[in-house]
Amino acid sequence: xxxxxxxxxxxxxxxxxxxxxxxxxxxxxxxxxxxxxxxxxxxxxxxxxxxxxxxxxxxxxxxxxxxxxxxxxxxxxxxxxxxxxxxxxxxxxxxxxxxxxxxxxxxxxxxxxxxxxxxxxxxxxxxxxxxxxxxxxxxxxxxxxxxxxxxxxxxxxxxxxxxxxxxxxxxxxxxxxxxxxxxxxxxxxxxxxxxxxxxxxxxx
Amino acid sequence: xxxxxxxxxxxxxxxxxxxxxxxxxxxxxxxxxxxxxxxxxxxxxxxxxxxxxxxxxxxxxxxxxxxxxxxxxxxxxxxxxxxxxxxxxxxxxxxxxxxxxxxxxxxxxxxxxxxxxxxxxxxxxxxxxxxxxxxxxxxxxxxxxxxxxxxxxxxxxxxxxxxxxxxxxxxxxxxxxxxxxxxxxxxxxxxxxxxxxxxxxxxx
DNA sequence: TACTTTCGATACGCAACAGTAGCGTAGCGG
DNA sequence: CCGCTACGCTACTGTTGCGTATCGAAAGTA
Numbered sequence: 001x002x003x004x005x006x007x008x009x010x011x012x013x014x015x016x017x018x019x020x021x022x023x024x025x026x027x028x029x030x031x032x033x034x035x036x037x038x039x040x041x042x043x044x045x046x047x048x049x050x051x052x053x054x055x056x057x058x059x060x061x062x063x064x065x066x067x068x069x070x071x072x073x074x075x076x077x078x079x080x081x082x083x084x085x086x087x088x089x090x091x092x093x094x095x096x097x098x099x100x101x102x103x104x105x106x107x108x109x110x111x112x113x114x115x116x117x118x119x120x121x122x123x124x125x126x127x128x129x130x131x132x133x134x135x136x137x138x139x140x141x142x143x144x145x146x147x148x149x150x151x152x153x154x155x156x157x158x159x160x161x162x163x164x165x166x167x168x169x170x171x172x173x174x175x176x177x178x179x180x181x182x183x184x185x186x187x188x189x190x191x192x193x194x195x196x197x198x199x200x201x202x203x204x
Numbered sequence: 205x206x207x208x209x210x211x212x213x214x215x216x217x218x219x220x221x222x223x224x225x226x227x228x229x230x231x232x233x234x235x236x237x238x239x240x241x242x243x244x245x246x247x248x249x250x251x252x253x254x255x256x257x258x259x260x261x262x263x264x265x266x267x268x269x270x271x272x273x274x275x276x277x278x279x280x281x282x283x284x285x286x287x288x289x290x291x292x293x294x295x296x297x298x299x300x301x302x303x304x305x306x307x308x309x310x311x312x313x314x315x316x317x318x319x320x321x322x323x324x325x326x327x328x329x330x331x332x333x334x335x336x337x338x339x340x341x342x343x344x345x346x347x348x349x350x351x352x353x354x355x356x357x358x359x360x361x362x363x364x365x366x367x368x369x370x371x372x373x374x375x376x377x378x379x380x381x382x383x384x385x386x387x388x389x390x391x392x393x394x395x396x397x398x399x400x401x402x403x404x405x406x407x408x
Numbered sequence: 409t410a411c412t413t414t415c416g417a418t419a420c421g422c423a424a425c426a427g428t429a430g431c432g433t434a435g436c437g438g
Numbered sequence: 439c440c441g442c443t444a445c446g447c448t449a450c451t452g453t454t455g456c457g458t459a460t461c462g463a464a465a466g467t468a
Contacts, residue, residue, distance in 0.1 A: 020413025021465045043325065045249040048455060059416045064457070118325035120382065121247065121318075135385050160399075168400065171379030172372060178324065179374070181339050195364075196372065196404065203403045224443025225435045252425060263446045268427070420459075434445075
């Protein structure tokens, strides 16, 4: 049992053998970290196994001993990604809660999720399974966030309000970053909260 | 003057010489059409010059005679794209107008813009100029749409209402298609109009 | 110690693709 | 007719990148 916990063995990972020299778990970690960071930086197509090997300071053979091919490696890295939960603010007022939540969300999307989304766009044509996996990951973050909002809100919220928030806030932020190409500064965050989110959530 | 009109010569195009056999404009058209359709199908990275040559039934040399490289070809194709304006509905009620407009917008995004956005994601890292060009194209469609809405609306609209529509509607549609991975069916269109857009625009 | 497996290093084989070059032919203008 | 260019075709160079093979050394286990 304890041994099994030390060898996580995601479903994409090639089975760990019982005999001989054991694998180095620090190399497991280094490979996944390098894959994830490169994925967000350059996207799926531009991600090369050689680059992963270089950044993780590991021989290419060491990667292929663990993962069958590039798709399996990327899937494992995405699955391995830590959830990234927002700091829960002490709910003083609904507006303050939303402001801090949207500010965190904008940072999170700009820094990480845009890269993942690029990979999603590119990969969804070639590998539907990988695309589905990424959608799951992205949704996991968003639901974790709205759950916290619903639990700690300063005002009692209608059940549909949190769902509306989850539907609208990430969408508008993403659209601004990618399509408009403008930064999500403090003015934009305030605009999103005051002109869009608060009217919607109070109206429900 | 008339001759200049027949030879559009976009800025990415290699200059058309004054002597010798003239270029065939049908080949110009076929090259740009093939490039654009392939771009929306497979994205920028996966777009190969060989595929463009094959689909347009043109030799690869004929492409390189016109465009310096792949980036110039794609930029010219994107710039050449026709605006795709929505059918303007006879404004019976604001809700009807919004329903038909959102329905058209959802179809348009699902069929074309997702592919262009994929190219945008991929290209924005390698070629900032190309990314800027694509943003311009995408915005051109959206502003054309909101202008029509503001002009023909059944109810008088606040000046901020059309801007809110342009900011929220494409964002939520895109988010649903890409992140949620669900189709924009009639139920979703009604939900978007009744639960999000109408409350927002009436409140302004 | 014998056996098994990991790990790094390097070199491959293979395919895809960008971009170029040369050749022969087809059109257009002077 | 002559000069110029477009066009298709084929072949070619150079690069990139996936995935494999091999070898020797290291590190566990029986």
